Amino acid sequence: MKLSTTALLAGAASASVLPQQVLQMSEQLMEGWSKPLHELEESFGSLSSDVKDLWNEMSMMFPESFDKANLLSMPKPHKRRPNSEWDHILKGEDIQKVWVENANGEKEREIDGHLEPYSMRTKAVDPSTLNIDSVKQYSGYLDNDEDDKHLFYWFFESRNDPKNDPVILWLNGGPGCSSLTGLFMELGPSWINKDIKADYNPFSWNANASVIFLDQPVNVGYSYSSKSVSNTVAAGKDVYALLTLFFKQFPEYATQDFHIAGESYGGHYIPVFTSEILAHKKRNINLKSIMIGNGLTDGLVQYEYYKPMACGEGGWPAVLDEGSCQSMDNAYPRCASLIQGCYDSESVWQCVPASIYCNNAMIGPYQRTGQNVYDVRAQCEDPSSLCYSEIGWIGDYLNQRDVMEAVGAEVDTYEGCNNDINRNFLFQGDWMKPFHRVVPGILEQIPVLIYAGDADYICNWLGNKAWAEALEWPGHKEFASLPLEDLTLSASSKKIGEVKSHGNFTFMTLHAGGHMIPHDQPEASLDMLNRWLSGEWYA
Template identity: 55%
Template sequence: MKFSATTLTTLAFASLGLVDALVIETPFLNFPQQPLKLDFEYDKFASKLSGYLFNEERTNEFFTKVSQVFNEPLDTLTSETKQIWKDFVFNSKQFRNMRLTMPGKKLSQVVKQNFDFYVQDRKAVPNHGLRIKATPESLGVDAVKQYSGYLDVDDEDKHFFFWAFESRNDPKNDPVILWLNGGPGCSSATGLFFELGPSAIDKSLKPVYNPYSWNSNATVIFLDQPVNVGYSYSSKSVSNTVAAGKDVYAFLELFFRQFPEYAKLDFHIAGESYAGHYIPVFASEILSHPDRSFNLTSVLIGNGLTDPLVQYEHYEPMACGQGGYSSVLDEEECKSMSDAIPRCLSLIESCYKSESIWSCVPATIYCNNAEIGPYQKTGRNVYDIRTMCEGGNLCYTDLEYIDSFMNKPEVMKALGAEVSSFESCNFDVNRDFMLSGGDWMKPYHKNVIDLLEKGVPVLIYAGDKDFICNWLGNEAWTNKLQWSGSKKFSNAPVRKWEVNGKHAGDVKNYENFTFLRVFDGGHMVPYDQPVNSLEMVNGWIAGDYKF
């Protein structure tokens, strides 16, 4: 049996008496990728290990022991094993988190969570590892098989949390969907518990079964990204979509390597809001890896921010009665927004040309103040023009229940969470993307062109009562997108979209590009229109791109 250097190092620690007990979990489905679990007291272990680190004779004893006990040539192990040794000792934060195979301490919070799988492929995804936990059904979120865990980027101290739910129908054959919430800086727990996941959370902090969950006919993965969002954490920050995309690709590659039964299935990326930036870039990153171990079947973007240069023209008409809802601003305020549009668009054009923070940040600040600010001052819900904002920063009281649920100690323990607390949105991440990275106004719609030209189906759907990423702007940029089928798409007829015999929206399609206006949906379509939302996603993942 061929042991990895990680496994050899761990076993050597035990054989040298550096740990008090070694427990090997069975069965080993793909040994040695699944981890060994160690029971020990951290402080005693650290003290013993430091004695080896600074003593050359004892260090040589360590490597000799590895070679003798496991019958591996010393010269083939030394380089890789020394790097692991160095990782464990020199990076105290990494060491205390027991990166690789062991539970340990996370800063001031003691976390002794054991993960059931560990995946690492140094050639395909250098410096990345995936810890996976078979999440107990006792949480009551769903009765299906589910997994949670972390993608660890060891040399950058990044740790991304995910929670995956198998399909309720036929997990061996149903497709896989990765769901991403936006912000930037908001946890995908919002999608999980407020929109399209297996359960909602009520005021008593109990899961309430959702019969319209998207895992009705698909396995769905909810990922907290970028770092420092939700249960994800890091001592560093990510402030642009391109960098975030590389991390998401690494996560997917390792996830599908651990679960090859999912890798052969259709795979879709879906999300909303700032995912209008994320998804085109992430999908392009995936396509740039021809040796990937999974398919990319399609992408779905709901009420997204994708092409700001086109979309920012449509805040004024949406707020002022031209989007299918009566005006919520007076004539003077509407005129002020209209008058600011030329200056706003000029700034966004400069950002598109240079993609420099020196042009993109001013565009973000000016346009958001001029085109979104007047609406926000009314106190109305930016995610639903029909309602007033209530329930904290995100305007919905029920979202506060999710925060409370995710902060319950028993929930955090069951999921293997390694943070001291959970919050649905991290506004520091939001500011970093806007100001440090200048990411908000960048022309990521160009990546949609790349996807379409490579034959990847793209669905843009929009609830027509949303203000912040409204349907007028989304319809406009899809009509103006310059790709090989642009003329035929823009000239395609708008057709009725019917659900259960009712006119539920309007749809437009040409080849692999579709725009869907969802009637009476806000920013979060699955929340406002659960039946129609599930009908939409089921049709799309079944290959009905025309609806």
């Protein structure tokens, strides 16, 4: 039976009151999780008839998508470790107590930000215990006890010259997927094999840089909370606090260049997190550039390129037949109109229908073929693990008690991706928000690299190239008019992709790389990284 959105929201709110025998929860905790649903239901009644009609139309067209609103995402079971198990505990309130004298002789805080609620717990990880590299490692949690949020991180020092090499923060996407997937499947010092053992990665990004892998937002990977983060802006506040406390705890890394890199929904995260950092003039974060790989940043432009990529216009054979391609062509004008409505209003009531319609119309036909949405060249080998068996192996590895003990994990179980978080972000309208609008302000201050594996479908290179060329900034015309030039490995004449750059903006494709380029093309991805960090395209 198909229900209208009014009925669905009422069901979602009432479903938030779980039977007592299912899970014992305090009234305060339950209120924190059910309140957003009740607010959504109440505000629906005050909307215009046009908006109500749109929601009801979408719920009738795609009932399976709206059924997800009936699910209540629950906090992850966990047990906090005693302070005696940590090597360092740093409190944000102690940082906020430090005042300095400025050039005008006035007293001001040494570092900006609302840091009082935060603290950071850290432990040294013995590399020999887990046989993951031989470099210095730290893991731990950024805690916000005021909001009961606890973000897990794992830091690996550079294999080369940690006193001088840059520091990178790596973020996987989702939203709701652990950055430990990036650690153990893509660019970290070890890969996890089918025997659930760690294999040395000679192409790790810590070859010439120290790397922080962060599980965010809360309730992703080893992170946890009794509350939920369901939008990118809120997550950015936590990331700024983490970096501030990390560089205070480890000042030996604070003077080096710092870069943020990530992929997929990182196309949302990274521009917003970067803007949050740059907004604090008195900071201890030496941010020098950002790198977004196969990201979702400007949906209005990018969704137009799902049909070309699926239908043989992206450099690889077509996945869809002519009829399906024509259906996608027919659906795009409505999709574009809905996204434009989201861009104009930035309202959840406009942005959620846009996400649901466009994802069903522009991604759904491809998904139904069974082809891997992250690599147009392959079938989806394991639908339960995002098409990759390795993700299942990583989950098995990170759920081992000795691994969890070694890094200080406090959750009962590790999940590679939390589908509840993904749904929460979508139903808060975050998916289609126009976060590309903050990129021009970033370009005024630091370089930006947009890179894409040319075999990815879900955030394909055609769409990434198109939004980069459409972006309005002072160098727009010069950048957009530039042709792509061949990109070869620095140590040989082998072509690995194409690149173009103007001012602080660079776009790059890497050939035969899917959504996760370091997984598919590890040598090329490390070569790209080293050259980017050296300033080859922006110095």
